[in-house]
Amino acid sequence: MTDQSKKQIVVMVIPTYDEKGNIGRAIDELQTVFMKVPDNYEMHILVVDDSSPDGTADEVREKMKKLKNVHLLINKKKMGLGGAYLSGMKYAVEKLNPDIFFEFDADLSHDPKLVPQFLAKLEEGYDLVLGSRYIKGGAIPDNWGLKRKFYSVVGNMIIMFVLTDFSIRDWTTGYRAIRRYVYDKVHPLLGEERFFGYTFQIGFLHKAVRAGFKAGEVPLKFVDRTLGRSKLGAEYIKNTLIYIFKARFFELLRFFKFVAVGSLGLVIQTAIYWLLGFGLKLFSPAIATILGGQVAILSNFILNNVWTFGDRKITSTTKLFQKLIAFYTTSNIAVLLIQGGIMKAGEMLVGKENILIHGFYVAALVLTLIFNFTVYNKYIWKK
Ligand SMILES: Nc1nc2c(ncn2[C@@H]2O[C@H](COP(=O)(O)OP(=O)(O)OP(=O)(O)O)[C@@H](O)[C@H]2O)c(=O)[nH]1
Ligand SMILES: [Mg+2]
Structure with missing residues (x-):
């Protein structure tokens, strides 16, 4: 393998709409910075x-005469910011097979000198910056x-x-570096919702973060454009609000x-616990809890599979079997260790017959709920 192949x-990707005077300068400034990139x-x-x-476009073509690394895609009609980015990224994949994308504004609001910092941050292990x-x-x-x-x-x-995510401070920034695999995973998710306007930025980031990708941030001193007109319209605020509330609702x-x-x-579970533990007095409270838990687990698995996670429903028999075993195992960790443990502690502390034992029961159930929610979502029905 030559060094070249490891590059x-x-x-x-720079979307432009009426950026004559800006785009030429942006290209020149980026080329200067490229010389300092590893x-x-x-x-x-x-x-x-x-x-x-x-x-x-003519200003870009002029640059292309001397610069072999500058490319131009012309869309016949105005696509909106998201439409322009998606068409550009698709084109880039076909023609250049990139490992990394940048999103960058033509109007020089984004400091080109930050490019090496973005790349360094990606190297730290972030999926997007x-x-x-x-x-x-x-x-x-x-x-x-x-x-x-x-x-x-x-x-x-x-x-x-609204999204209850405070790890990212700037959700709407348009200066970004994105690893190819993030684009591959996220762009099909945007398809049906067609984020053609500025909502593309927040929509893409939200879906990327929810898919588990890690976003890093580098400080950006945003400078106002000195030339040309902003394309950001009033509908941007409305569309952003609609997007976040809708996304959060779902x-x-x-x-x-x-x-x-x-x-x-x-x-x-509670019905069985009462019946076996107190009504029929067949078992001790701890054993009755565990038995009730078994029946509850099966009902939970079936209903979660067809309803809660209906969109990720497990259908193949082998998978269903595997997942049911995994579901039983993890759920039983909760029932045996968390519930059984807390109830046993209760029996020892306040005695089997004491009314206070029900307080232990409630505490055991709440902890189980939290534990189970996490495991089901992250593992059993993971995307
Ligand atoms: N191809 C294409 N580019 C667009 C479209 N809308 C905006 N852009 C480009 O996207 C970049 C960001 O747009 P701006 O209008 O500068 O938006 P902004 O930076 O959020 O707002 P300002 O700070 O007011 O400039 C610029 O390079 C625009 O030319 C569009 O519909 N199609
Ligand atoms: Mg701008």
């Missing part, structure tokens, strides 16, 4: 222009009006709260179903 191909990276620029009426205005060292422009500052800061906070819906199935399981 990682990096494609910086040898093992092969740097490319792909401009995705939606047939800008101002002749943006965000240029963040809201971490130490990052900033939004001083000259932004109060209203725009407010929308940006509060908007990001609302997103963090995430919580699964959780509600989880709780409903679990609650039914609890009713079943």
